[in-house]
Amino acid sequence: MTTTTTTTHAPKSAVSRIVAAGTHQRVLAFTSLIILLIGFSLASPNFMQTSNMIAILQATSVNGVLAVAVTLVIITGGIDLSIGTMMTFCAVITGVVLTYAGLPLLLGVIAAIATGAGCGLASGTFVAKMKIPPFIATLGMMLILKGLSLVISGTRPIYFNDTPGFSEISRGSLIGKVLPLLPIPNGVLILFIVAGLAAYILGRTVLGRYCYALGSNEEAVRLSGVNTDRWKIAIYAMSGSIVGVAGLLIASRLNSAQPALGLGYELEAIAAVVIGGTSLSGGRGTILGSLIGALIMAVLTNGLRVLSVAQEWQTVVTGAIIILAVYADMMRRKRSS
Amino acid sequence: MTYLVEMKGIEKHFPGVHALKSVQFDLMPGEVHALMGENGAGKSTLMKIMSGIYARDGGEMRVDGTTVYLDGPRAAQDLGIGIIHQELSLMNDLTAAQNVLIGREPRLRFGRLDEAELNRQTTEIFDALKLNIDPRASVGSLTIARQQLIEIAKALSYRPRVLIMDEPTAALNDAEIAELFAVIARLRADGVGIVYISHKMDEIKRIADRVTVMRDGAYIDTLDVAETPLSTIITLMVGREVTQSTPEIPDTSQAPVALQVRGLTRGRDVRNVSFALRRGEILGFAGLMGAGRTEVARIIFGADPRDAGEIDVGGAPVDIRTPNDAVRVGIGYLSEDRKHFGLATDMTVRANIAMASLERFTGSTGVLDEAAMKRVAQDHIAQLGIRTPSDMQAVRLLSGGNQQKVVMAKWLLRDCDILIFDEPTRGIDVGAKAEIYRLLQDLAAQGRAIIVISSELPEVMRLSHRIAVMCEGRLTGILPGGPATTQEQIMELATRRDTALAPAGD
Structure with a gap:
């Protein structure tokens, strides 16, 4: 009985499967990334240097981790505007644990991730239980966390000078110890580990499945007897814990928790997600896409700087890229429907 | 008590509408119990109460003789009550298998999904139903009929003892309907009680054992299908009001043509539709769900693009591409929603x-x-x-x-001289309906040209000067209004399927 059905659906080739899965935007983003890399290499011999490539990756790490975090929420059809200030809040809490309380490094790491998860839990509860639209709930959260960071730190940076290992989290290089020619910083390694984990969660776990299901048709999921509120909260919490990792990365890179920092990071991350082909209306999106999106933004910034283009213009170009990327995606969808 | 489900004195209010007035319904194991009534009679509301989607305001519901209160769809599922909704409720971005087993995904440790097992279980379910659908296909890429079959497979995968089907055949072709009926026969043999909501009389005769008729939110009667002629069921559904009021049909054959449509086509939704509408005339559009009536209206109004076809307004060709163009030449569209x-x-x-x-x-x-x-x-x-x-x-x-x-x-x-009304009385109380009817007749008397799209046959028959009937995107005929035309004639045209491949348009 089973054989009849399986033979009628011969497994598709890997290529056609990728195309069929609607990954066009990701392919487009990836191609753009390659073209940018080639273009900048031709324009300046300084661009394609190992040290510059590593600088680009290092610059991607924080925005990349944030983009991964917010991808989960955006796939559910939500949005999280608080991730920038949440990242800072996590860094400040880590400062409290390590510098104020003088506790061991590991506890600081746990504190950052737990703080992020707690913030996500709160946002998720506002959205799922109190039915506040995600945009508003997380806008409120963004201000609350910004304020709390300033209050707790007394508006002054918290330095990690007493915890010598802390800056190694981002700036050390485990890979470089093994392969001296490839001194990839730990921050980049962490980005790829986090991205890999998130991609696994999205593709292979129940939590991931409900991300797509909620974004696709929340009412249908609810009518199927799924406790949609609980899952939504879990997704925001998962996203928050990834933001906690971003908090560790930025604090480690600056060797300090800067309480005034954070605002604006959320928009950069959302931009990366959008460039990577994730639909803001939910139901569709990939971690790989967001990663490529974050890389495109970092390559642009770096490349334009290498070409000595003023920073003001870099911002303009990034904005134009976002509009182009989404327009290309809209055109494709219009054609396919 | 042999009843699987027994509902008595069920009450439900929505803002401004008394949706269910002391309604009763019961279901025995191994029977197909048809639930019939016009649109808005309260059938879907009653079934949403039975399946835990709505809470009842009053009355009693027993399952296996025990009074139950359902606090959500999950509670109904746990009692073995499943429902196939009228509107598709699937997640288009997910695959067929992911949709069927949503909420019950086979898991490995740490919340990981067992995708292979998921696809295997779904293949089993599809095989049992003899469905040839790839469990890994994205639902959004499938036809409406296949989506409907997935919805049915999903409901059956819960192994329900009670299965509610709300117009399950609306999007299916004859072969698919035959498959569905074979599935229903097997379920009945297994002792599953099936509630079957449909407007299609022939289906009721084919598969139902008993039929309960509702009208305007009230229970009318429960009858044995084999012993009851269809005309009796129709009379009960419609009540007496239609037979009493026949419209006065003015002679508009000499009036100038307000709107002329030729060869209107859009994909499979609208196929080669042509008709003329004169000033002072009310043209009713009848047909089953998905017949393409709203689609025709939306094309004329410029809300959707067309593949082919010409539109003349007041005798002159017009190029309508957007609603703004339509309004400029005097066409108004009153949406069903x-x-x-x-x-x-x-x-x-x-x-x-x-x-x-x-x-x-x-x-x-x-x-x-x-x-x-x-x-x-x-x-x-x-x-x-x-x-x-x-x-x-x-x-x-x-x-x-x-x-x-x-x-x-x-x-x-x-x-606007040309007004298109799409389901003008949906969700409106009986008293207010009569007023809307009077207004429509006044508008026509003032010389406006009017199209009324309605899924309620009595409404179409009461209002229309002529009745256009559609089936599967084609205009299958235009009947005269008034007492000369019967419901059976309309239903015959509304179910005239395009069995031959030849495009039988006009």
């Missing part, structure tokens, strides 16, 4: 009436002339008998019938 497309419900009656004609109230500085808008709004409130405390009342606070009148006022103010 007032709340989404017809009204800004949080705004006032005055603002809504003026909405489509704002330039008329705009001075050279761009400031709106509120005094003039107030005068015009109050004129229309009086003219149409809109019951509202003032023209500054928010539209959402009005009843359904009065909201519909506000939409009508909006288009009347816009001087």
Whole structure:
């Protein structure tokens, strides 16, 4: 009985499967990334240097981790505007644990991730239980966390000078110890580990499945007897814990928790997600896409700087890229429907 | 007690509507119990109560003789009550298998999904139903019929003891219907009780054991299908009102043609539709769900693009590409979904009436002339008998019938000579319906050309001067209005499937 059905659906080739899965935007983003890399290499011999490539990756790490975090929420059809200030809040809490309380490094790491998860839990509860639209709930959260960071730190940076290992989290290089020619910083390694984990969660776990299901048709999921509120909260919490990792990365890179920092990071991350082909209306999106999106933004910034283009213009170009990327995606969808 | 489910004295109120008035229903194991009634009779509401989606306001529901209170769809599922919804409720971005087993995904440790097992289980379910669907296919890429079959497979995968099917065949072709009926026969043999909602009389005769008829939210009767002629069921469904009031049909054969449509085509939804509408005429559009009536209206109004076809207004060809073009040549469209497309419900009656004609109230500085808008709004409130405390009342606070009148006022103010009404009385109480009918007849008498799309046959028969019937995107015939035409004639055209491959259009 089973054989009849399986033979009628011969497994598709890997290529056609990728195309069929609607990954066009990701392919487009990836191609753009390659073209940018080639273009900048031709324009300046300084661009394609190992040290510059590593600088680009290092610059991607924080925005990349944030983009991964917010991808989960955006796939559910939500949005999280608080991730920038949440990242800072996590860094400040880590400062409290390590510098104020003088506790061991590991506890600081746990504190950052737990703080992020707690913030996500709160946002998720506002959205799922109190039915506040995600945009508003997380806008409120963004201000609350910004304020709390300033209050707790007394508006002054918290330095990690007493915890010598802390800056190694981002700036050390485990890979470089093994392969001296490839001194990839730990921050980049962490980005790829986090991205890999998130991609696994999205593709292979129940939590991931409900991300797509909620974004696709929340009412249908609810009518199927799924406790949609609980899952939504879990997704925001998962996203928050990834933001906690971003908090560790930025604090480690600056060797300090800067309480005034954070605002604006959320928009950069959302931009990366959008460039990577994730639909803001939910139901569709990939971690790989967001990663490529974050890389495109970092390559642009770096490349334009290498070409000595003023920073003001870099911002303009990034904005134009976002509009182009989404327009290309809209055109494709219009054609396919 | 041999009843699987027994419902007694069920009450349900929605804002402005008494949806269920002391309704009763029971279901035995191994029977197919048809639930019939016009649109708005309360069938779907009753079934949503049975399946835990709505809470009842009053009455009693027993399952296996025990009184139950369902606090959600999950509670109903746990009791073995499954429902296949009328509107598809699938997640288009997910695969077939992911949809079927949503909420019950086979898991490995740490919340990981067992995708292979998921696909295997779904293949088993599909095989048992003899469905040839790839479990890994993305649902959004499948046809509506296949999506419907997935929905059915999903409901069956819960191994329900009670299965509610709300118009399951609306999107299926004959072969697929035969497959579905074979599945139903097997379920019945296994002792599953099936509630079957359908408008298709022939289906009821083919598979139902008993039939319960509802009308206007009330229980009418329960009958044995084999012993009851179809005409009796229809009479019970419709009540006496249709036979009493036959419309006076004016002779419009000499009136100038207001709208002429030739060869209108859009994919598979609308195929080669041609008709003419004269001034002073009400042309009714009848057909089953998905027959393409709304699609025709939306093309004429420029809301959707067309693949082919010509439209003449007042004898001259017009090029309608957007709703703005349509309004310019005097075509107004009153959507079936007032709340989404017809009204800004949080705004006032005055603002809504003026909405489509704002330039008329705009001075050279761009400031709106509120005094003039107030005068015009109050004129229309009086003219149409809109019951509202003032023209500054928010539209959402009005009843359904009065909201519909506000939409009508909006288009009347816009001087539209051709008005397309899509389900003008959906969700409106019986009393208010009569008023809407009278208004439509008045509008026609003033020389406007009117199209009425309605899924309620009695409504079409009561209003129309001529009745256009559609089936699967084709116009299968135009019948004269009045007592000469029977429901059976309309139903015959509405179910005239295109069995031969030849395009039988007109």
